[in-house]
Amino acid sequence: MIVGDDFKDNTMVQNTIAIACSIIAPIIVFFIDSFLSNIKRIRLWFLSKLLYRKKRIRVSMSYIYRIHVNDKYLLVRNSKWSYYQPVGGVYKVLSEDVGFLKDNFNWGKDPYMKTNGEKRNDLRGAIPMPRLISFLDWFNSQKNREISHWREFFEELIKTGILSIEDFPHFEYRYAGTLRTPIKKSEKWKDCLEILSYDVFDLIPTPEQEEILKNTQNENTKEILWVEESVILNNGVINKDEEIKIGQHTKWSIEMKYSK
Numbered sequence: 001m002i003v004g005d006d007f008k009d010n011t012m013v014q015n016t017i018a019i020a021c022s023i024i025a026p027i028i029v030f031f032i033d034s035f036l037s038n039i040k041r042i043r044l045w046f047l048s049k050l051l052y053r054k055k056r057i058r059v060s061m062s063y064i065y066r067i068h069v070n071d072k073y074l075l076v077r078n079s080k081w082s083y084y085q086p087v088g089g090v091y092k093v094l095s096e097d098v099g100f101l102k103d104n105f106n107w108g109k110d111p112y113m114k115t116n117g118e119k120r121n122d123l124r125g126a127i128p129m130p131r132l133i134s135f136l137d138w139f140n141s142q143k144n145r146e147i148s149h150w151r152e153f154f155e156e157l158i159k160t161g162i163l164s165i166e167d168f169p170h171f172e173y174r175y176a177g178t179l180r181t182p183i184k185k186s187e188k189w190k191d192c193l194e195i196l197s198y199d200v201f202d203l204i205p206t207p208e209q210e211e212i213l214k215n216t217q218n219e220n221t222k223e224i225l226w227v228e229e230s231v232i233l234n235n236g237v238i239n240k241d242e243e244i245k246i247g248q249h250t251k252w253s254i255e256m257k258y259s260k
Contacts (some may be wrong), residue, residue: 041133046148047183048132057108057132057183058123058194061139063149064253066176067203069213076156078247084225085247087197088198089152091123093159097144104138105131112189125178132183132195139197149201162224172204174202179249181258187248200253229254 048057064086067074075084093101098121108126109115115122123145127135139145153171153212157163160211187194207211217226227246231238232254236246252258 014073019215029238040202044133044183048129052129052183052193055129056108056126057129058112058124058186058192059135059197060090060110060134060194061197062088062090063152063199063201064249065149065153065173066253067213069205070216070226072090072228073250074216075225075246075250076226077223077225081218081247083245083247084172084227085250086151086253087156089155090119092121092146092151093119093123093144094146095133100144101125105135112186130211131194136197149199160223161178162221163212167209171206171209173201174204176200176202177256179252179256179258181252194251194252198249198253200256 002110007189027243063224065088066086076087077083078085081188096105096228105127110124111126113119113124113195115124151221158165158168177200179200183193183195186194216224225244227236227244231244232246233249235248237246238244
């Protein structure tokens with residue numbers, strides 16, 4: 001009789017443990033999965049919430065095109081910095097959504113670059129460091145901001161006459177990924193912490209559009225350059241006597257990773 005009661009007790013304990021494990025195990029798996037999914041943000045969280053919590057950070061949210069024809073990439077001249085870079089630029093927000101940025105992220109104008117005229121409402125500014133993660137989450141949601149990628153293509157290639165609207169009334173492109181720097185010290189401005197983000201797209205031209213792009217490789221203009229990948233990866237160095245000034249993010253967009 002005692003043996004039978006002990007057996008029942010052991011069976012009950014084993015069943016209780018099994019039930020508990022079946023309940024706890026998915027929870028543990030969920031937390032481990034969440035931890036692994038966000039492990040890259042631990043450093044971001046530490047820097048923004050703790051180490052630099054009293055500072056403001058400059059943010060710049062952009063999109064760029066990789067236009068690749070005949071084993072060369074099309075780059076356009078940046079008139080402000082006098083270097084070449086991929087086609088693209090900073091996203092914008094509508095005027096009525098600037099208030100949303102101020103209310104939710106204590107948004108302020110870029111302290112280092114003008115944001116008036118054509119640059120008005122550019123998604124480039126400064127926010128308190130503790131708001132950074134929530135700002136990036138908002139940006140990733142694509143709400144209350146520009147999501148079309150036509151404007152910069154039009155401004156840099158169509159409006160300038162390099163390509164015609166008749167030949168490029170529309171085009172296809174493929175999302176390659178998002179390249180985002182860590183929190184870093186700016187190479188251009190002293191005492192400036194910043195994070196730069198680039199959505200990268202590959203242009204998929206029609207055969208006719210590809211031929212038109214090939215023809216631009218024979219044109220003599222300072223506004224665009226067709227550059228081999230090896231030169232880009234070598235930071236614009238062609239040989240010991242020849243070098244092209246290329247924006248750092250040009251190399252980043254090819255390798256799809258940030259490097260100093």
